Amino acid sequence: MIHIGEDWYIGGDPLNITLYQKKTVKKKGETEGKEYYGDSGNYNTTRELLDGLTRKEIRISFSMLDSLEKIAQREQETHQMVKEFMEKYGKQFDEM
DSSP states (O other): EEEETTTTTEEEEESSSEEEEEEEOOOOSTTTEEEEEEEEEEEESSSHHHHHHHHHHHHHHHHHHHHHHHHHHHHHHHHHHHHHHHHHHHHHTTOO
């Protein structure tokens, strides 16, 4: 998997590009505190994946943040993360 920012990773197979989110088990028991990667969506293109990531981050912001200013800041941070990823890896995807 490729780390693209914060808790987000991408992987794939011949048919899809998969977005994963790193999560931590919160249930009490043997696995409490262990990290795992949850499937957050399958996409056909990197552009669809990055658009999906942006939408997911905005939805997470609405559920966790308490002001429009904080939500707008989170959206800007997400766009910056996507921009940095594309600057770093964009040419590789264009060649595919």
